[in-house]
Amino acid sequence: MKIILFFLLILVSINAEILNVNILYLEQKIQKPPVLSNVIEEPENLGLSGAQLAVVDSNKSSKFLNQNYSLITKISYDENELIQAFEEFVKNKNSYVILNVEDELLKKIIVNPISKDALLLNAGSQTTDLRRDYCNKNLLHTIASNAMLYDGLVQFLVKRNFKNIFLITGKDPKDIQISDDIKRAVKKFGAKIVKEKVWDNNTDIRRRATEEFPVFTQASDYDVIVVADYFGDFGESLYFNTWLPRPVAGTQGLTPVTWNKVIESNGAAQMQSRFESFASRWMESKDFSNWVAVRTIINSIMKTKTADLKTNLDFIYSDNFDVAAYLGRKLSFRDYNGQLRMPISLVQPRALISTSPQEGFLHPTTDLDTLGIAPFEMKCKK
Numbered sequence: 001m002k003i004i005l006f007f008l009l010i011l012v013s014i015n016a017e018i019l020n021v022n023i024l025y026l027e028q029k030i031q032k033p034p035v036l037s038n039v040i041e042e043p044e045n046l047g048l049s050g051a052q053l054a055v056v057d058s059n060k061s062s063k064f065l066n067q068n069y070s071l072i073t074k075i076s077y078d079e080n081e082l083i084q085a086f087e088e089f090v091k092n093k094n095s096y097v098i099l100n101v102e103d104e105l106l107k108k109i110i111v112n113p114i115s116k117d118a119l120l121l122n123a124g125s126q127t128t129d130l131r132r133d134y135c136n137k138n139l140l141h142t143i144a145s146n147a148m149l150y151d152g153l154v155q156f157l158v159k160r161n162f163k164n165i166f167l168i169t170g171k172d173p174k175d176i177q178i179s180d181d182i183k184r185a186v187k188k189f190g191a192k193i194v195k196e197k198v199w200d201n202n203t204d205i206r207r208r209a210t211e212e213f214p215v216f217t218q219a220s221d222y223d224v225i226v227v228a229d230y231f232g233d234f235g236e237s238l239y240f241n242t243w244l245p246r247p248v249a250g251t252q253g254l255t256p257v258t259w260n261k262v263i264e265s266n267g268a269a270q271m272q273s274r275f276e277s278f279a280s281r282w283m284e285s286k287d288f289s290n291w292v293a294v295r296t297i298i299n300s301i302m303k304t305k306t307a308d309l310k311t312n313l314d315f316i317y318s319d320n321f322d323v324a325a326y327l328g329r330k331l332s333f334r335d336y337n338g339q340l341r342m343p344i345s346l347v348q349p350r351a352l353i354s355t356s357p358q359e360g361f362l363h364p365t366t367d368l369d370t371l372g373i374a375p376f377e378m379k380c381k382k
Helices: 002-016 048-065 079-091 103-111 113-117 129-133 146-159 173-189 205-216 268-279 285-304 309-316
Strands: 019-028 067-076 096-100 119-122 139-141 164-169 192-198 224-228 248-250 255-257 344-348 351-356
Touching: 019 048, 019 079, 019 285, 048 067, 048 268, 048 285, 067 079, 067 285, 079 096, 079 103, 079 113, 096 285, 103 113, 103 119, 103 129, 119 285, 119 309, 146 173, 146 224, 146 248, 146 255, 146 344, 146 351, 164 173, 173 192, 173 224, 285 309
Parallel strands: 019 067, 019 096, 096 119, 119 139, 164 192, 164 224, 224 248
Antiparallel strands: 255 344, 344 351
16 A cells, blocks of 8 residues: 555656646638639648647657647637637747738737737748848747748759749739749849739630740740749649740749658658658648747757746757758757748659759858848848
8 A cells, every 4th residue: 555655656746747838829711812723722731730740749758858748729710719819828828829820910919919928930921021020039930931932942043044034923912922032032143034924814724724825925035934823823834835945933833842742861751751641641841830830849848948938039049959850951040030041942743853052152151041031131120
C-alpha cells in the first residue's frame, strides 16, 4: 500500500510540473470568385493539416521535457466570430496565435489593443504591404511574401537571360498585388517589361484558348510570359497558346513556392512521407507555413522552458534561434519586420527547376536577404 501511495505521489508531482501551452489556429473562409477553370480544387484542410502535424510531432518529444501542446481551432466565414475567439483566447492568459485570415481582418487583429499580449504568426497572407507597413515586434510572418517569391523568380529569369518580359495580369485585387511585386523585382534585378496586358475576358477560355491567346499575346518579341493569376482563372491555358513559342512563369508555369511535392533533399522526402500519411494528400506551401509557425513557438518554448511571451519573443529574435525546416538552410526572422528568411523553390508540376537566391546575388548579411523587403523600403520602424 505504501509503495502504491509513493508512486501516486510521484505521478502527482510530475503532472503538477507539466507546462501546458495552448496555440490558437484562426482561419477565415472566403467565398472565392468564380473562375473559368476548376479542374484542381484547393484542399479543405489546407494550412490546418500542417499545424496539426507539427503539434503531433512535437508532443512526441516535448513530453520528456514535461511540456504539452494543444491546438485550438476556430474556422469561420464570419469576421466577428474570429475576432471574438481571438479576444477570449488572449483574455484567458494564452499568448500564441496562428493566423490564416484575409488582410483586412489581419490588420484589425494587429491593431486590437489586446494583441500586445499575444504573439501573432501570419501563416496565410503573402501581401507585401503587411511586411512593409507594420513593425510590431509581436508580429511574425512564416509564409513568404509575394516580394520574396517574385524576387526569387526574377533572379532566376535574369540569371538564365530571360530578361524581356511580357506581363499578363488578371483583374482580381490579389492579381494586382502580385503584378506590383513582379514589377518591383524586375526593376530591382535589371530585367525589363516589354509588354503588359490585363486579362479581363469572361469567355470560357478552355474552349477558346487556341483562338484567344495567340492574338492576345502578340508582340514584336519577348523572352518569357510572366502571369499574375492568383485564383487560376486563365493562366493554365497559356501554355503552348502564345503568339511566340515562349515559356510561361509566375502564378502558373514555372512557379515560385516555399514547399512542393517535388522538394525531396535535406530530409524533405521524410517530411513529405509523414505529411502524406497524416493528411492523405501532398503537403503544400500553406501547410508548410503553418507547420513552421507551430514549430517556431514550440522550438522557442522548449529552449527557454517557459511560455512567457516576452522571454520567447526575445529568444526568437536572438542569434541563438533558428528553425530546421528541411530546406537546406537554418531559418531565422528578420528583426526589422518579422519575416522568416527562407529560400524560394522554382518548380513546375513534376520537377524542381532551381532554388533562389541564385548564385551571384549577394547581400552583406545573408544572401537570403536578397529576397523580399529590405530595411530601407520599410515605412515604419520597430
